[in-house]
Every structure is written in C-alpha cells, then in structure tokens.
Amino acid sequence: MKILVCISHVPDTTSKINFTDNNTKFDTNGVQFIIGPYDDYALARAVELKEASGATITVLNVGLADTEPTIRKALAIGADDAIRVNAEPTDSFFVASQIAAQAKGGGYDLILMGRESIDYNSGAVHGIVGEMLGIPSVSPVMKLEIEGVKAKLAREIEGGKEYLEVSLPFVAGCQEPIAEWKIPNMRGIMSARTKPLKVVEPVATDSGVRLEKFELPPAKGAVKMIAADNVVELVTLLKNEAKVL
Amino acid sequence: MNILVFTESAEGKIKKTSLEAVAFAHAMGGNVSAIAIGQVEQAELENLGKYGATRVLHAADEKLNQGVIQAYAAVLAKAFQDEQADVLVLADSSLGTPVGARVAAKLDASLASNVVQLPDTSSGFVVKRSIYTGKAFANVSLTKSKKVIGIKKNAAEVKEVGSPASVTAFQASLSAADFSTTITSSEKATGEVLLPEANIVVSGGRGMKGPEHWGAIEELAKTLGAATGCSKPVSDMGWRPHHEHVGQTGVKVAPQLYIAIGISGAIQHLAGVNSSKCIVVINKDADAPFFKAADYGIVGDAFDILPKLNEAIKAAR
Ligand SMILES: Cc1cc2nc3c(=O)[nH]c(=O)nc-3n(C[C@H](O)[C@H](O)[C@H](O)COP(=O)(O)OP(=O)(O)OC[C@H]3O[C@@H](n4cnc5c(N)ncnc54)[C@H](O)[C@@H]3O)c2cc1C
Ligand SMILES: Nc1ncnc2c1ncn2[C@@H]1O[C@H](COP(=O)(O)O)[C@@H](O)[C@H]1O
Numbered sequence: 001m002k003i004l005v006c007i008s009h010v011p012d013t014t015s016k017i018n019f020t021d022n023n024t025k026f027d028t029n030g031v032q033f034i035i036g037p038y039d040d041y042a043l044a045r046a047v048e049l050k051e052a053s054g055a056t057i058t059v060l061n062v063g064l065a066d067t068e069p070t071i072r073k074a075l076a077i078g079a080d081d082a083i084r085v086n087a088e089p090t091d092s093f094f095v096a097s098q099i100a101a102q103a104k105g106g107g108y109d110l111i112l113m114g115r116e117s118i119d120y121n122s123g124a125v126h127g128i129v130g131e132m133l134g135i136p137s138v139s140p141v142m143k144l145e146i147e148g149v150k151a152k153l154a155r156e157i158e159g160g161k162e163y164l165e166v167s168l169p170f171v172a173g174c175q176e177p178i179a180e181w182k183i184p185n186m187r188g189i190m191s192a193r194t195k196p197l198k199v200v201e202p203v204a205t206d207s208g209v210r211l212e213k214f215e216l217p218p219a220k221g222a223v224k225m226i227a228a229d230n231v232v233e234l235v236t237l238l239k240n241e242a243k244v245l
Numbered sequence: 246m247n248i249l250v251f252t253e254s255a256e257g258k259i260k261k262t263s264l265e266a267v268a269f270a271h272a273m274g275g276n277v278s279a280i281a282i283g284q285v286e287q288a289e290l291e292n293l294g295k296y297g298a299t300r301v302l303h304a305a306d307e308k309l310n311q312g313v314i315q316a317y318a319a320v321l322a323k324a325f326q327d328e329q330a331d332v333l334v335l336a337d338s339s340l341g342t343p344v345g346a347r348v349a350a351k352l353d354a355s356l357a358s359n360v361v362q363l364p365d366t367s368s369g370f371v372v373k374r375s376i377y378t379g380k381a382f383a384n385v386s387l388t389k390s391k392k393v394i395g396i397k398k399n400a401a402e403v404k405e406v407g408s409p410a411s412v413t414a415f416q417a418s419l420s421a422a423d424f425s426t427t428i429t430s431s432e433k434a435t436g437e438v439l440l441p442e443a444n445i446v447v448s449g450g451r452g453m454k455g456p457e458h459w460g461a462i463e464e465l466a467k468t469l470g471a472a473t474g475c476s477k478p479v480s481d482m483g484w485r486p487h488h489e490h491v492g493q494t495g496v497k498v499a500p501q502l503y504i505a506i507g508i509s510g511a512i513q514h515l516a517g518v519n520s521s522k523c524i525v526v527i528n529k530d531a532d533a534p535f536f537k538a539a540d541y542g543i544v545g546d547a548f549d550i551l552p553k554l555n556e557a558i559k560a561a562r
Contacts, residue, residue, distance in 0.1 A: 011377070013378075013493050013512065013513045013516070014512045014513070017377045017380040017381045019381070037493070037494050038494065091385075092346070092356065093349070093350075093355075093356055096350070118377070118378050118493065119376060119377055120376055121358075121359055121375065121376055121377070121378055122346075122356075122358050122359070123337075123342040123343065123346070123358060124342070124343075124345070124346035124349075124356060124358060125346075126343070126346070127314070127318075127342075127343045127344070127345075127346025127347045127350070128346050128347070128349065128350040128356075130315075130347065131318070131346075131347045131350035131351055132350055134422075136314070136315055136425050136426045137314060137315075137343060137346075137347065138314065138343075138426060139314075139342075139343045140339060142487065155339070156339060156487070156488060157312075157339045157340070157431065157433065158255075158338060158339055158439045158440070158441050158442065158488075159433055159434040159437065159439040159440065159488055160431060160432045160433035160434055160488060161431065161432050161433075161488075162312075162428055162430075162431040163428070163429045163430045163431065164426050164427060164428050164429065165426070165427045165429055166425065166426040166427070167425060170426075173343070175494070176487070176494060177481075177487060206389075207355070208353075208354070208355030208356075208387060208388045208389035209355055209356070209357065209385050209386070209387060209388070210385060210386040210388055211383060211384075211385055211386075212371055212384040212385060212386055213383075213384045214376075214381055214382065214383055214384075215373070215381065215382040215383070215384065216380075216381055216382075217379075217380075217381070217382070217519070220537075220538060221540070223526075223536050223537065223539045223540060223541065223542045224540065224541050224542070225536075225541075225542050225543070225544070226541060226542070226543050227543075228543050228544060228545030228546075228549070228550060231543070231550060231553045231554045231557045232557045232560075232561075234525065234541055234543065234554070234557070235554070235557045235558055235560075235561045236561070237541060238502065238523070238525070238541070239561060242502070242522075242523040242540060242541075244445070244501040244502040244522060244523045245469075245502070245558070245561070245562070
C-alpha cells in the first residue's frame with residue numbers, strides 16, 4: 001500500500017502570534033515550528049498501518065526551505081521519503097492544487113491529512129484535493145481501519161459519531177483518537193538524515209484568494225474577581241453587567 | 246448579487262447555525278435562495294423565508310437523508326448553477342466545511358471558511374476570517390466571480406425579516422460516484438444541547454478529580470440550558486466523551502457564556518474558547534493562567550462552589 005501524508009509546518013501551539021510588515025507577514029521571531037497536530041495524527045496512523053501490514057509512506061509539504069527540519073521529523077517518525085513543493089503555502093486552494101498535482105499518477109491508495117491546519121484553520125485542503133482527483137474525501141476522521149480494498153471509518157459529527165465505509169483510494173482529514181502521536185527514536189532520527197527528500201517546483205494556479213491584512217483581536221479587559229462565598233454577586237453581574245443570563 | 250445558502254438540518258429541524266447563515270446572506274443584500282437537503286419538516290422549510298430567504302429549494306431525494314459529503318457537494322454545485330448564484334454561504338460544521346471545500350473546487354470558486362463578519366464590498370469582496378485557532382484574523386480578498394464562504398457561529402444575528410416562503414422541489418442529477426462513501430450507522434446524543442451550537446457552556450477539567458463528580462457540572466448545565474464541555478485530559482482519560490473536548494485540537498466554541506471549572510487554562514484550551522463573549526473561571530489556584538483570559542473569576546473549591554452557584558442561578562431566574 002502507498003500512503004501519502006500531507007503535513008503543514010505550523011507555529012507550536014503555545015506560540016504568541018504577531019505580524020510584521022504592516023500586518024502582512026507572520027512574525028517568525030522566537031517561534032518554534034512543529035508538524036500540524038492533526039497532521040501528526042495522520043502520520044501516526046500511517047506509521048501504524050505500515051507496522052501492521054506493510055506500506056510505504058511519502059510525506060508531502062508545500063513550503064519553502066525552512067520547513068525541511070519539520071519534514072525530517074516526519075521521516076524520523078517513520079515516513080520513507082518526502083516531497084517538498086517549493087512555494088509559500090498562501091491558502092488552502094493553492095496548497096491543495098500542489099498536492100493534487102503531486103498525487104496525480106502517484107498511485108497512492110490513501111492520502112492522509114489533518115482535519116485542519118492550525119495556522120489557516122480552513123479544514124478545506126482534503127476536500128479540494130478529493131474533488132481535484134475525483135475521489136472521496138472524509139473529514140474529520142477519528143478511526144480508520146483498512147480491510148482489503150475498503151476502509152471503515154468513524155467521523156466526528158456534532159454531538160456524536162458517524163461510521164462509514166469507503167473504497168480506496170480516498171482522502172481523509174484526521175484527528176484524535178485515530179492514533180497516538182509518535183515521538184521519533186534515535187534510530188529514526190539517524191535514518192531520517194539519509195532518506196530521500198525531493199524538492200519540486202509548484203504548478204501555476206489561481207486560487208482566487210489574496211491576503212489584504214492580518215489583525216490581532218482586541219486586548220481583553222481585566223478579570224473581575226468575586227469572593228468564593230459570594231456567588232450571588234457573580235449571578236447578578238452575569239445578569240445585569242455582562243447580560244449573558 | 247445572487248446568494249445561495251446551504252441550510253443544514255438535524256432531526257427534521259433547520260440548525261440554528263444555518264439560520265445564522267440565512268441571516269448573514271440577507272444582511273449581505275441581494276437575492277437570497279436557501280436550499281435544504283434530505284428530510285426536513287415542511288414548516289421549517291417555509292420558515293426560512295422569515296429569516297430572509299426569498300426562495301427555498303428542497304432536495305428531498307431519500308438517498309440524501311444522510312449527509313454524504315460528495316453527494317451534498319454535487320447537489321449544491323448544481324443548485325449554485327441553476328440559481329445563477331454568485332456566492333454560496335454555509336455555516337461551518339463537521340458537514341458544512343468539508344462540503345463547502347468540494348463545492349468550491351467543483352465550481353472553481355474562491356473559498357473562505359471561518360468567516361466572522363459580513364464581507365466588505367466597498368472595493369472588491371473582502372472577508373475577515375479567524376486564523377491561528379482564534380488568536381488572529383486575516384482579511385482576504387476573494388477575487389473569483391464565484392465564491393463559497395463558510396461562516397463561524399455568531400457571524401450574524403438571527404432576526405425575523407420576512408414571511409414564510411413557498412418551497413420548490415429541487416432535483417439533482419446524482420451519480421453512483423457521489424455515493425461512493427456509505428454511512429453505515431451513527432451515534433448521536435439526542436435531546437441535549439450540542440456543544441458547538443450552545444449559547445452557554447459549562448466545562449470541567451482535571452480539577453474535577455473524576456467522572457463521578459460530573460453530576461454537579463451536569464446539574465449546573467441543566468439549570469442554565471447549557472451544553473457540557475471538558476479539557477483534553479478529561480476526554481483522554483475517558484471521563485467524558487471525545488466530542489466534548491474543547492480547545493485547539495477539539496471543539497472550538499463561541500457561546501455567550503463559558504464557565505470553566507477546574508481547568509488551568511493552558512493556551513491550547515484557550516484556543517478553543519477565545520471566541521466566547523463572557524468567560525467565568527472557577528479554580529482553587531489564584532495563579533491559574535485561565536484567570537488572565539476570564540471576565541469573572543472565583544478562587545475556591547469547585548465542589549463547594551458548584552452547588553451554591555446552581556442554587557443562586559435557580560433563584561435568580
Ligand atoms: C498539541 C497540543 C494540543 C492540545 N490541545 C488541547 C485542547 O484542545 N484542549 C485542552 O483542553 N487541552 C489541550 N492540550 C493540553 C493542555 O496543554 C493542558 O494539558 C490541558 O488543557 C490541561 O487540562 P486541565 O486544565 O483540565 O488540567 P490541569 O492543567 O491539570 O488543571 C487542573 C486545574 O484544576 C484546578 N483544581 C484542582 N482541584 C480543584 C478544585 N477542587 N476546585 C477548583 N479547581 C481545582 C487546578 O488548580 C488546576 O488549575 C493540548 C496540548 C498539546 C501539546
Ligand atoms: N503547506 C502544506 N503542505 C502540506 N500539507 C498541508 C499544508 N497545509 C495544509 N496541509 C494539509 O491540509 C490539511 C488541512 O489544512 P487546511 O485546509 O489549511 O485547514 C492539514 O491538516 C494538512 O494535512
């Protein structure tokens with residue numbers, strides 16, 4: 001089985017977000033980058049499938065050269081080779097076009113992604129890729145079992161779960177508890193250095209989305225503390241001041 | 246401008262978030278058509294007129310009673326073309342968001358999800374979307390003639406602006422490929438307030454010590470007509486179901502009121518709640534980081550405060 005895992009390279013979940021260049025560029029100063037947490041679940045599930053019944057895993061990232069340490073980490077976790085599409089990932093449509101171009105003719109049985117990136121939060125790349133390749137896309141997937149040419153999935157819906165069956169190939173946007181995040185071991189880290197990482201140039205596409213300006217939310221006012229023996233006051237404030245009761 | 250709105254339903258009723266989508270489209274101005282897919286009560290369909298739809302389409306094919314992503318996308322793309330729509334508006338959800346992505350790809354439309362306010366059309370078509378899991382916003386121009394936008398909860402206020410509309414049956418030509426995923430079964434909490442749509446959320450963390458103590462949280466939620474939520478470790482340990490887990494890697498909520506009990510306020514948890522209008526934090530540790538993100542705070546023991554708070558709210562309502 002051939003599995004393609006698409007990973008984003010995103011600020012660590014504890015990062016403070018700032019912008020530069022008159023609010024048109026993300027400020028990378030002091031920011032640690034990680035594999036997108038949902039993409040990490042996708043990768044972990046791919047590695048489990050490989051361990052259970054054999055598979056080759058290709059990781060794909062659309063990004064500039066600074067994403068290579070993140071890609072190497074995915075190789076250390078268990079991917080066999082990697083593709084980096086050498087372009088800034090400006091929006092989901094652009095990224096999806098690049099992934100579809102790489103996946104076309106690649107013979108992948110399974111394309112795994114995260115349910116959403118934690119920078120753009122679009123939750124869209126998997127759906128667009130599915131449409132572009134003319135194959136099903138399912139998200140957010142919390143369980144994935146392969147049974148021959150079919151897969152059994154569970155998808156999270158508001159207040160519950162939905163169970164599905166789908167034939168390979170398809171695209172899945174993954175989330176927990178599909179697998180446990182994997183931490184690379186020493187052997188993985190050593191072998192990752194020599195695993196193939198192919199750099200390809202992007203295909204031309206018009207995504208129809210253009211950034212104008214970033215914006216930070218207004219600063220939060222100070223918290224009002226209420227004594228533990230005075231919950232009645234809290235209720236009064238919620239009713240009359242915050243007007244939320 | 247012709248606007249098509251996809252209205253999602255659950256158990257025959259149009260979802261509140263979809264009413265917001267209709268209200269949003271109405272506030273954008275222009276001609277608003279709404280489309281519902283699958284089994285929906287007739288009165289619910291007609292009532293979409295009240296919230297601003299001038300036309301209501303209903304794709305009632307039995308095969309569409311379950312939310313199959315590809316099939317729904319095919320229906321919406323066809324309706325978009327038939328209605329000569331310029332914009333498709335839908336409410337972001339576990340179904341709406343993935344469906345919207347496929348529709349945008351089918352139509353070659355500009356796509357934006359997570360939109361938080363009405364587009365600025367003074368020059369072009371600029372939408373404001375929430376990014377970095379609520380930590381920032383991006384204003385983006387959608388430059389293609391066709392557009393698909395997914396809106397976040399609370400992007401518009403539901404108001405009655407018109408009268409019930411008549412309902413037109415909508416026939417979509419669906420192929421077998423549109424049904425290549427089969428939904429075999431589903432499990433769904435019924436009768437409860439659903440977390441992503443709730444106006445009030447009562448949420449508990451590891452400070453609640455164990456699942457046996459959730460009665461107090463449920464009591465308070467019941468009094469408030471609220472949904473219950475939890476932090477990630479709480480769902481990881483199986484104290485609460487996974488769909489209640491709030492945060493960066495869980496549900497992002499946007500209620501009027503979020504009450505956090507025994508949750509420390511890790512940045513990953515805050516990422517799921519920072520769109521709440523008002524946040525109340527109850528924690529025995531005065532230095533818990535959550536207080537910095539709160540509007541009101543009480544330092545104290547949850548087991549002591551919860552029953553008192555419940556009584557005080559009952560008395561005030
Ligand atoms: C990539 C990543 C993603 C993550 N995503 C999420 C996410 O989506 N959602 C999420 O919640 N977490 C997430 N986390 C985990 C997060 O970092 C925290 O570990 C978690 O939120 C802590 O949960 P907690 O507040 O319930 O527990 P704790 O941090 O253990 O806090 C318990 C709190 O309860 C208080 N307490 C104890 N006893 C009482 C009492 N009797 N009365 C009142 N208060 C009491 C304590 O003072 C303490 O503040 C993520 C972590 C990572 C690395
Ligand atoms: N730059 C990227 N390179 C490769 N995959 C990506 C990239 N950005 C997003 N993805 C994948 O697409 C998923 C959904 O992203 P999004 O639509 O941006 O929320 C992510 O979870 C990743 O798996």
